[in-house]
Amino acid sequence: MSSDIILVIVIGTALAFDFTNGFHDTANVVATSISTRAARPQVAIAFASLLNFVGAFISISVAATVAKDVVNADVITPTIVFAGLIGAIAWNLTTWYFGLPSSSSHALIGGVVGSAIAAAGFQAVIAEGLVGKVLIPALLAPLLAFLVAGASIGIAYRVVGRQAPGVVTRGYKFGQVISGGMLALAHGTNDAQKTMGVITLALIANGNLGPEANPPTWVIFAAATAIALGTYSGGWRIIKTTGTRIIKMDAAQGFTAQGSGAAVILASTHFGFPLSTTHVINAGVMGAGAAKRLSAVRWGVAGNIVFAWILTLPAAAAIGALTYGVTQLFGSGALGPVVVTVVALALIVAAFVRRAQRGAPVPVTESGGG
Amino acid sequence: MSVGAIVLATMVEGKELLQTVVAATLAGIGVTFVFSVAIWGYGRSIELGNEERPLAAGMAMAVGALALLLVLAAIVAGIVVMTHK
Numbered sequence: 002m003s004s005d006i007i008l009v010i011v012i013g014t015a016l017a018f019d020f021t022n023g024f025h026d027t028a029n030v031v032a033t034s035i036s037t038r039a040a041r042p043q044v045a046i047a048f049a050s051l052l053n054f055v056g057a058f059i060s061i062s063v064a065a066t067v068a069k070d071v072v073n074a075d076v077i078t079p080t081i082v083f084a085g086l087i088g089a090i091a092w093n094l095t096t097w098y099f100g101l102p103s104s105s106s107h108a109l110i111g112g113v114v115g116s117a118i119a120a121a122g123f124q125a126v127i128a129e130g131l132v133g134k135v136l137i138p139a140l141l142a143p144l145l146a147f148l149v150a151g152a153s154i155g156i157a158y159r160v161v162g163r164q165a166p167g168v169v170t171r172g173y174k175f176g177q178v179i180s181g182g183m184l185a186l187a188h189g190t191n192d193a194q195k196t197m198g199v200i201t202l203a204l205i206a207n208g209n210l211g212p213e214a215n216p217p218t219w220v221i222f223a224a225a226t227a228i229a230l231g232t233y234s235g236g237w238r239i240i241k242t243t244g245t246r247i248i249k250m251d252a253a254q255g256f257t258a259q260g261s262g263a264a265v266i267l268a269s270t271h272f273g274f275p276l277s278t279t280h281v282i283n284a285g286v287m288g289a290g291a292a293k294r295l296s297a298v299r300w301g302v303a304g305n306i307v308f309a310w311i312l313t314l315p316a317a318a319a320i321g322a323l324t325y326g327v328t329q330l331f332g333s334g335a336l337g338p339v340v341v342t343v344v345a346l347a348l349i350v351a352a353f354v355r356r357a358q359r360g361a362p363v364p365v366t367e368s369g370g371g
Numbered sequence: 372m373s374v375g376a377i378v379l380a381t382m383v384e385g386k387e388l389l390q391t392v393v394a395a396t397l398a399g400i401g402v403t404f405v406f407s408v409a410i411w412g413y414g415r416s417i418e419l420g421n422e423e424r425p426l427a428a429g430m431a432m433a434v435g436a437l438a439l440l441l442v443l444a445a446i447v448a449g450i451v452v453m454t455h456k
Contacts (some may be wrong), residue, residue: 056453059450059453059454060453060454060455075389117383126417137388141388142394145392145395145396146399148396148397149395149399149400150399153399153400153403153404153426154397154398154403156400156403156407157403157404157407160404160407160408160410160411160413161407161410161414164410164411164414164415164418165417165418167416168410168413169410169414170411171407172406172411172413172414173410175408176410177407179446183446183450185454186450186453187449190453218448238377255453256403257403257408259402260402261398261399261400261402261403261407262399263402263449264399264402264449265395265396265399266399266444266453267449267452268394268395268398268399269391269394269395269451270388270452271394272387272390272391272394273387273391274387274388274391276395281440283379292432304379307408
């Protein structure tokens with residue numbers, strides 16, 4: 002009975018994480034399109050939401066199981082996964098509150114690493130995996146995206162520099178819609194799988210599925226729906242940051258950041274070195290701005306974003322560890338996760354109320370949700 | 372080479388990392404270049420058409436169309452990567 006309760010809580014928490022993942026990462030897909038008016042905000046978000054949903058069905062291999070190469074699988078329990086998810090959700094909501102784009106995947110990995118360390122000590126962490134699969138790509142992605150976007154915008158301006166502005170702007174806006182669609186599809190494929198992996202592992206651990214089972218259809222559908230609904234709800238604060246606060250972008254810069262970003266993400270995925278969509282797109286926006294003029298980038302905003310990226314792993318890990326510790330205060334049964342869930346829900350409601358009292362959500366206009 | 376560097380080199384497949392950097396750079400810059408050429412071809416063909424130079428306009432349009440085909444190929448390649456990762 003107790004394990005069934007924990008299972009239900011883990012599934013609910015995983016879907017909640019999936020939802021926050023969707024609304025947190027909406028900006029990666031639509032911010033530049035909305036900023037340059039390549040698409041109306043609601044149309045862009047509905048399109049992204051639909052493609053996230055479709056993307057979740059493209060590939061159902063659960064290779065992307067959470068923190069697979071980072072944490073020793075032998076120590077993982079449903080409670081550790083639950084605490085890790087809480088760490089990831091808390092960090093996603095914190096960065097959303099401040100309008101900062103940060104990697105949901107890193108938050109999830111950080112949360113699980115923290116809770117695993119709290120449960121089993123530092124031997125629970127696979128150092129090679131943490132460095133090779135998380136830290137090196139985390140350093141590489143922003144640098145690579147910044148340089149590629151910078152070089153790309155230089156080439157783009159050189160190729161179309163003498164063309165009529167109307168044709169050029171319309172062309173790049175069209176390109177933004179297409180590249181945004183590719184990003185949305187890739188996001189649904191990658192990120193919904195993490196939730197499918199978490200739920201499937203929990204079902205296997207609880208004896209509801211065999212050890213080699215694939216995700217049941219309802220799990221795929223639930224994960225796809227959660228990420229699509231999250232995307233549709235739109236993280237306007239982060240959309241505003243990515244779309245208008247880093248640089249004031251033209252259509253060519255928007256396409257460069259998003260189009261070259263999509264190419265960078267898919268090429269790196271092909272070579273087994275997946276990079277964070279958030280890092281690539283936001284660093285691409287910075288690169289596209291800096292290549293035109295260094296002062297075009299609001300470096301204070303960019304600095305805050307990079308600071309959030311640096312904090313993501315340790316902060317999510319700390320929250321994950323703390324959450325695991327709190328659950329253990331109530332013993333090894335279901336009471337701990339139940340108490341944490343109730344407290345977490347109360348805190349989330351309080352945060353939303355406080356945010357609403359301080360001002361309505363960022364107004365949605367065609368010029369970038371701002 | 373320091374011990375730290377050796378450990379790091381062991382942890383990270385250097386070849387894999389280099390391949391990723393090269394491929395991502397080429398893909399990112401390549402997609403932007405090819406798409407920009409497609410826009411150039413379309414825009415230039417309109418200009419040349421207005422100047423009543425149909426042959427040159429046709430050639431510019433052909434260059435643009437070829438570039439657009441390459442963009443389509445890149446999109447297909449991207450979808451293949453998503454389905455085979």
